[in-house]
Each structure stands twice: as structure tokens, then as C-alpha cells.
Amino acid sequence: MRATEPQLLGAGYSVYVRVTRLALIEKGVAFDPVEVDIFDAHANDAAYLKLHPFGRIPTLRHGDFVLYETAAITRYVDEAFPGPALQPTDTQARARMVQMIGIMDSYLYRPLVWGLHVALDDAAKAGRPADAAGLAKAMMKARQALRALDDLASDGPWLLGESLSLADLHLLPMLAYGRVTAEGRVLLSEQKKLQTWWKLMQARPSVVATRFAAEAP
Ligand SMILES: N[C@@H](CCC(=O)N[C@@H](CS)C(=O)NCC(=O)O)C(=O)O
Incomplete structure (x- = not known):
């Protein structure tokens, strides 16, 4: 028998937990958040590993149905509950959405x-400079991915056009952490469609309600 209110196991600082929270909120689904901190030994205890053998977050529990892997969870949320559709019905647009989430x-x-x-955060906390070669490599790779996403993005308002989709919700939390750094802000400023999209996303109540503590307003 399926319980009506799903449980979301995870922590508020997590990129992928936030993706899932965004989908639940946009869909209008009430849920029960259960704290699982992956930086705590608890995440690797036998009880949690039974639900998620890789010990990562999030995991969704809906009655006796247990699901991990964020892209599977958000699709389930979209399809199992009433509310605004978060996936295009057009076959090519749907394939584009899956492609963009895969790139992310x-x-x-x-x-x-x-x-x-x-x-950068670890280096600042340790009072030492970050590894310059590592940062340069990360910049190069992140730039390549952001450029690909900007190339594939529609002219707006959302990544796939007129309707908000799971692709928008998947990208937002990654970029939010990226933008905490000056380097990340530079990377976003280089991608014109994504920059406009980012600003638009900030007004959504789901985005405001799930902001990371580390995020600059
Ligand atoms: N493929 C997983 C990735 C989940 C993931 O990596 N979550 C992070 C938090 S944002 C985590 O649990 N990290 C712990 C670790 O890397 O050990 C998904 O889509 O859900």
C-alpha cells in the first residue's frame, strides 16, 4: 500500500537533494524530509546502505517503494503525482531534456x-591557496559543459522553451554552488542564455525556499 506523503532522505546542503526538493515543491507535493548527512558516519550505517548501497543522497521513499538516483527520482515525482507537468510530451524535446541532464x-x-x-572552500578554511593547476583544469571542464548547455538551451524563458522542466531544476543547484566562487561567476557570465535564465530562476518561490546557506543573495 503506497503512503501518500513521500519521505526525502538527505541534507539541505546537497546539490542533488535540492534538485529533488525543487521537483517536489514545483509539483506541489507535500513531503517528509529525513536528515541524512553524508559527512556523518550515519550515512554509511547498514540501515541507510540498505536503501542506497552507494551511501549517497538523496533517497526517496514512497510507501514501500524506495528509489535513488536523482534523475530517476524527479521523473518519478513528475509522473506519480498530480500537478504541473515537468517533462515535455514532444519526443525530441524530452530527449533533449534527458541529454541536458546527462551533461550536467x-x-x-x-x-x-x-x-x-x-x-576553494577547503583551501580558504585551511588558510592556504588552492591548487592552481587543479582550478585551471576544473575551469576548463566546467566551461566546456556550460558552453554545451548554452548551445542546446532554447531562447527561453526556460531551458527547453515555454515550460519549466526537470532540466531547469537539475541545473540550478550546481550553478548555485559554482556562483559562490568568483571563477564560477565568470563562467556563468560567458554564457548569455544561461545568464538570463539564471536571473529568471531566482524569482521562483521553490528556488528561494531551498537556497544554500553558502549562497550569495
Ligand atoms: N548519481 C547520484 C549522485 C548523488 C550524489 O553524488 N550526492 C552527493 C551529495 S550532492 C553525495 O551523496 N556525495 C557523497 C559522496 O560523494 O560520497 C544521484 O543522481 O543521486
Whole structure:
């Protein structure tokens, strides 16, 4: 028997948990947030690893249905609940959405979030300069991914055109951490469509409600 209110296991600082929260909020789905901190030993305890064998976040639990991998979760949220559709019905537009989400996961997340944001934050906390070669490599890779996304983006208002989609919700949290750094702000300023899109996204209540503590207003 499926419970009506899903549980979202994760932490508020996580990029992928925020993607999922954005989808739930945009869809108008009430959910129960359950704190799982991956930097805490708890995340690797046997109970959590039973739900998510890779020990990452988020995991969604809906009744006895357990799902991990953010792109699967957001598609499930879109299809399992009433509310505004977050995926195009047109076959090519839907394929474009999946392609863009794949680019974000495979080519943007690591260099932008870990290669820039986390590397600079760790260095600042340790009172030492960040590794210049590592930063340059991360910049190069993040720039390549952002350029590809900007090339594929529609002329607006949203990444796929007239309707907000899961691609918009997937990109926002990665860019939010990227933009905490001066380097990330430079990277975004180079991509005109993405820059306009970023500003538009800031007005959405779901985006305001899920802002990271580290994010500049
Ligand atoms: N492919 C996973 C990635 C999830 C992921 O990497 N989550 C991060 C937090 S944003 C995490 O759990 N990191 C812990 C780690 O790297 O060990 C998904 O789409 O859900």
C-alpha cells in the first residue's frame, strides 16, 4: 500500500537533494524530509546502505517503494503525482531534456561543485591557496559543459522553451554552488542564455525556499 506523503532522505546542503526538493515543491507535493548527512558516519550505517548501497543522497521513499538516483527520482515525482507537468510530451524535446541532464551529471557537477567550489572552500578554511593547476583544469571542464548547455538551451524563458522542466531544476543547484566562487561567476557570465535564465530562476518561490546557506543573495 503506497503512503501518500513521500519521505526525502538527505541534507539541505546537497546539490542533488535540492534538485529533488525543487521537483517536489514545483509539483506541489507535500513531503517528509529525513536528515541524512553524508559527512556523518550515519550515512554509511547498514540501515541507510540498505536503501542506497552507494551511501549517497538523496533517497526517496514512497510507501514501500524506495528509489535513488536523482534523475530517476524527479521523473518519478513528475509522473506519480498530480500537478504541473515537468517533462515535455514532444519526443525530441524530452530527449533533449534527458541529454541536458546527462551533461550536467557527467560533465558539469564534478568540475563546478568539487573542482571549484569545494576546492576553494577547503583551501580558504585551511588558510592556504588552492591548487592552481587543479582550478585551471576544473575551469576548463566546467566551461566546456556550460558552453554545451548554452548551445542546446532554447531562447527561453526556460531551458527547453515555454515550460519549466526537470532540466531547469537539475541545473540550478550546481550553478548555485559554482556562483559562490568568483571563477564560477565568470563562467556563468560567458554564457548569455544561461545568464538570463539564471536571473529568471531566482524569482521562483521553490528556488528561494531551498537556497544554500553558502549562497550569495
Ligand atoms: N548519481 C547520484 C549522485 C548523488 C550524489 O553524488 N550526492 C552527493 C551529495 S550532492 C553525495 O551523496 N556525495 C557523497 C559522496 O560523494 O560520497 C544521484 O543522481 O543521486
